[in-house]
Amino acid sequence: MLLLLAFVLFVAAIAATGAAFAKEPPSGLARALEALERSGQAGHELAEQADQPFADRILAPFQARALALGRRLTGADKADRIRRRLDFAGNPRGWTIDRVLSMKVLCAVVLPVVVVAYGLLLGGSFTVLLVVAVAAALLGFVGPDLYLYNKAAHRADQMRRTLADAVDLLTISVEAGLGFDAAVQQVARNTTGPIAEEFSRVLREMQLGMSRSEALKAMGARSNVEDLNTFVGSMVQADAFGIPIAQVLRVQSSEIRVKRRQYAEEKAQQVPVKIMVPLIFFILPCLFVVVMGPAVLNALDAFNGK
Structure with missing residues (x-):
């Protein structure tokens, strides 16, 4: 046992000595070669950083810090x-x-x-x-x-103005014998603006497996237009209770057109009130200067004896 222990200690001493010699600092030539290699790697890294666009090198880190600060400031x-x-x-x-x-x-x-x-x-x-x-x-x-x-x-105003035409096209398509999905596809294909985008998204969601009611509710949640939310609620109820869709669409089309006319009349009645601000602060002062300016100048000349 003593001989075995001595042999193990001898082997361990030899291994430690070899490791010590292996970890000796390199010579001058080796150090120079390592320095050149490190400088080459650093230059390569700097070249790669310089090849990156300005947005990735400067703007992206700054935007990341701004995002972190914005998350802290907001609730x-x-x-x-x-x-x-x-x-x-x-x-x-x-x-x-x-x-x-x-x-x-x-x-x-x-x-x-x-x-x-x-x-x-x-x-x-x-x-x-x-x-x-x-x-x-x-x-x-x-x-x-x-x-x-x-x-x-701006988007809500566009939706209010084009919703009635979209519902009319939807009503005509359903009454012509098309299904609701095909009628929605006709509206998305033949109309433009936010309404076409929303109906196109509803169609894609239904194709991905979402039910008709869920897709329509999601469309109503993405908008703050009261007429669209009313239309969505009516269609969801008609789908839930089995009411004929063509009849619901006909009633909704008539009501939306009446509401659009009322909305236009409301906007027209607001014009005199809104025009008062530029009239008082911008138009009337210029008018007073043009009309009263010569009279004021003549009065000053008369008082000065000219």
Whole structure:
């Protein structure tokens, strides 16, 4: 046993000595070769980084940091609200929840810098620049929300104006003997605008296995147009109770046309009220200057004895 233990210790000592000699620092030539190899790898990495586009090298990391900051600043339910606004706006191409959050932070940072730089060129005071910078930061932070709100309002107005024609085409197609799916396909093919996009999406969802009621409810949830939600509710009830779809479509078409006429009359009655603001602040002052200006100048000349 003692001889075996001594032999094991001897072998371990030889292995440790070999490892120590193997880990000795390299000679001068070896160190130079390793340095050249490392410099070549570093140059290759720098070349690969330089070949990347500017958006991937600079903008992408900055946008990632802005996204992280935006998630911290917004509440936990902000993502659901942004998703709902994107649905109301028609899900613009390239716009996602992460992009909206990052754009809010980027606009809140970039817009004050631009405004302050322009104010410095004009020679503004520190107090004015501070107030303008704060206002620009707030405006930049809510800017993407305002864009989505404007986009949603414009889309809702288009849907109100084209919904009656789409329902008429749907009614004619069903009364001609087509099924509801084929009638929806005719509407999506022969109309344009947000209504055509929504009916096309309903058709794709039904083809993917979603039931008709679920697809129509999803279309109503993606829009804030009251007439469309009423139409969706009627179609879902008709599907649930087995009511003939052609009769429901005929009634809905008549009601939607009446509501569209009432909506147009309401907008026409709002015109005199809305035109008062530009009339008072922009048109009447110019008119007073043109009409009263010569009389005021003549009166001043008369008082001065000229």
